[in-house]
Amino acid sequence: MEPNSDKKHVWHSNHLWEEELLLLKFIIDKTELEETIKWGGPVYVYNKKNVIGIGGFKDYFTIWFYNGVFLKDEKKKLINAQEDKTKSLRQWRFTSKDDVNEKEILEYIAEAIENEKQGKIIKPSKKEAIISELLQKEMNQNPALAEAFQKFSPYKQYEFLEYIETAKQEKTKLTRIEKVIPMILGNVGLNDKYR
Template sequence: METNSDKKHVWDKVNQWEEELLFLKAIIDKTELVETIKWGGPIYVYNKKNVIGIGGFKNYFAIWFINGVFLKDEKKRLINAQEDKTKSMRQWRFTSKEEVNEKEVLEYILEAIENEKEGKVIKPSKKETIVSELLEKEMLQNPALKDAFEKFTPYKQYEFLEYIESAKQEKTKLARIEKVIPMILGNIGLNDKYR
């Protein structure tokens, strides 16, 4: 007899997608990723870092790219399944084996591995708050700049601050501030043009 709690448990990782997931695994096996089981499903790691995961849901099966935010995604395959929860994870959903284009999937996975090798990760912004005294000073003199800056998400604020403060010399920092002021006032994130 089915209780309600059984119904809730929609996602038992493979359900009807066993064959499709094996097909994805066969593609992933051509890369240097190592399969591990985490969170009850297969996660593929490079150098102990999680790169991708695969799983079956009720209406689709998917590959998710743990740091998918950095993928170029020229073919527009990826979606952010949980806008509010995850900044970096992206999902590629399929509803049939025919939809899986091996060459494309491999391209995306290899790019994800490359990004991992380059150490592209979103740093948890809670860890270290970057303070830019020079930018603070600008904002004191220019309230419109302060308002505009505060409209950005914490992550985008962090990108600006990191960009300014990663310069070694004060004159470089000032030059970078000059460069970002029009962007901030125009509500353009530092990396928007690449996103």
């Protein structure tokens, strides 16, 4: 999620580090990860899950570890680019080819893949269930709506309910319900357009 929050700037310096990024690619190609392109930069996936990404910035080029928080990081290479925002993403920054130690990088990637295989991810904290009586009423009258709602993941159901129920006044709740009904029927999550 994080790397694309300001798409325009994130990968703009790839051309500055062309050779260096090719070197990283050459190293990563020795692993079992598959290369894809997301957010305009190479992202390497295992079982369709993002494991690492690479990119160039103005002052450095980097490997992102999507679940880097779980890496032991014995060599103290990883940084959290945005302390308060980023829970799991970690970056390993390089400023020249000399910084690139293939053996170390492969060790970190192997650990990241192993973590992915074990399904180590930060679980969203358990949230209190929200009940929306007004939406429930709509669903009772409209079985197609109820059925469509059930197709969403619990997380997305929660987003809809939270959106409706955070409104103070019933009037606002009703306008919000009107807004989300077509989305629910169209199988569009509340925040899909931002994802």
